Amino acid sequence: MGGAPKKQINLLRGWPNPALLPTTQIKLAADAALSDSSVSTPGLLYGPDPGYQPLRQSLAGWLDGFYRHTDPTYTTPLSSPQYFPNGNGNRGESGRPDAERICITGGASQNLACLLQVFTDPLYTKVWMVAPCYFLACRIFDDAGLRVSAVGEGSEGVDLVALEKGLKESESNAFEETKSTSNGFQASIEKLKQPKPWSKIYRHIIYCVPTFSNPSGKTMTLSHRVSLVKLARKYNALIIADDVYDFLQWPTSSSSPTLSTSPSSLRRALLPRLVDIDRMLDPIPNSESFGNAVSNGSFSKIAGPGVRTGWAEATRKFTYGLSQCGSSRSGGAPSQMTATIVNELLVSSALQTHIDTVLKPAYQKRFTLMIEAIKRELVPLGVSVAEDTVNGKDGVFGGYFIWIELPKGMDAEVVAGRAKEEEELILAPGKIFEVQGDERVKFPNGLRLCFSWEEEQDLVDGVRRLGRVVKELMEGKGGTGEAKVDKQDLGEFQ
Ligand SMILES: Cc1ncc(COP(=O)(O)O)c(C=O)c1O
Structure with a gap:
């Protein structure tokens, strides 16, 4: 064929495009932080266990503004008696905002490892990952020595029936294993770790990305969020929710105002977090409660992954326990100096402005370009995309990813292999989002498809190239038909 070699297009890489990084704002914030010794000195010393206090406070206010679903003047489905028959509005603990509920972390990945160190036991705790899952979390569970099972996402964000069945079964199996040696139930299941006054070992971990999930883009419904919290309470489970995409949301329908005409629209979260529901749902956790949900937040998607700073929010008791993680006790909270810079970004509103005026319009445009290309190039070939993606959930979509289903019988790994071989197109096939160690929930x-990394035109060209691969496969043409995804490419996967 000849001609110039094709430029590679990478729709696997889940990074922000470099043009979307707030470099200037971070430089100004760093200058401000390092020019004031009342900030730079604590910033450059060991930090307190739960993190840089001014950032904890700024975060409490900022998160409250975004997730303020319990404000009686703000009407949301949460006021619905359907979900909260005993009424709500009592936020539990000390009202809002509450810095004591927040810990500064080194980002969602680092904090997931810390959560497992403090609140799980390899003999006692079992993990349930909602699948398709954020693949890189699998190794964090494995490093912690935990057994992991998959539970499907279903149409509402988590298959509650399968999850409860699994929880029930694992309790009765444990009972069978221990009943001959003990007359107790849960208490008799062996633990490796000694009890510590600041922590609690949960029997189960439920790991999910409830809003604009990586990889599926799906958002868990409110009713499933409420039921999931109830289930977690019933089975002594901790829900770890990676709430890392919540701030990146935009209207999908053409009738909605565009974000360029209304940059501050959607400044409120689409739905309450699982941690908010756990805070408000009767019986409201008291000051001695560890609760059953933690929100694992991150500045990676809104400031930049290299910032390596995030936050965790849970009950005060839980948050204190998390701050007592061995590595924080020894080295102080993670990301201490960066926390001083991020605090400047929040206090000056530079980060919020960046989200409103740069990120949301950019991702809205990128999403629209890609979804239109999918409708044009792939849907006529039998490829499908969930309705909640095309039109959004209640007209809103967000995050970094679009999940598509190839025509039945077409192997996504073969498509990804062919796409690399013939089109210089890098793709993420469903197989890599199966739960490692429990591949029963499959995505053949x-x-x-990630729309955050490549240039806008390349998003469209990438979909066009994919269309050619799918068409050729349907017609039985080209390639060996056996090419599989190149594991090398997974090195840059997020
Ligand atoms: C669901 C999810 N959790 C965690 C992370 C990693 O977060 P962090 O950069 O804060 O470690 C990502 C990044 O892609 C993600 O998609």
Whole structure:
């Protein structure tokens, strides 16, 4: 064929495009932080266990503004008696905002490892990952020595029936294993760790990305969020929710105002977090309660992954326990100096402005370009995309990813292999989002397409190239038909 070699297009890489990084704002914030010794000195010393206090306070206010679903003047489905028959509005603990509920972390990945160190036991705790899952979390569970099972996402964000069945079964299996040696139930299941006054070992971990999930883009419904919290309470489970995409949301329908005409629209979260529901749902956790949900937040998607700073929010008791993680006790909270810079970004509103005026319009445009290309190039070939993606959930979509399903019988790994071989197109096939160690929930014809990394035109060209691969496969043409995804490419996966 000849001609110039094709430029590679990478729709696997889940990073922000470099043009979207707030470099200037971070430089100004760093200058401000390092020019004031009342900030730079604590910033450059060991930090307190739960993190840089001014950032904890700024975060409490900022998160409250975004997630303020319990404000009686703000009407949301949460006021619905359907979900809260005993009424709500009592936020539990000390009202809002509450810095004591927040810990500064080194980002969602680092904090997931800390959560497992403090609140799980390899003999006692079992993990349930909602699948398709954020693949890189699998190794964090494995490093902690935990056994992991998969539970499907279903149509509402988590398959509650399968999850409860699994929880029930694992309790009765444990009972069978221990009943001959003990007359107790849970208490008799062996633990490796000694009890510590600041922590609690949960029997189960439920790991999910409830809003604009990586990889599926799906958002868990409110009713499933409420039921999931109830289930976690019933089975002594901790829900770890990676709430890392919540701030990146935009209207999907053409009738909605565009974000360029209304940059501050959607400044409120689409739905309450699982941690908010756990805070408000009767019986409201008291000051001695560890609760059953933690929100694992991050500045990676809104400031930059290299910032390596995030936050965790849970009950005060839980948050204190998390701050007592061995590595924080020894080295102080993670990301201490960066926390001083991020605090400047929040206090000056530079980060909020960046989200409103740069990120949301950019991702809205990128999403629209890609979804239109999918409708044009792939849907006529039998590829499908969930309705909640095309039109959004209640007209809103967000995050970094679009999940598509190839025509039945078409192997996404083969498509990804062919795409690399013939089109210089890097794709993420469904297989890599199966839970490692429990591959029962499968995604043979799923593909995740990322719209945050490549240039806008390349998003469209990438979908066009994918269309050619799918068409050729349907017509039985080209390639060996056996090419599989190149594991090398997974090095840059997020
Ligand atoms: C669901 C999810 N959790 C965690 C992370 C990593 O977060 P962090 O950069 O804060 O470690 C990502 C990044 O892609 C993600 O998609």
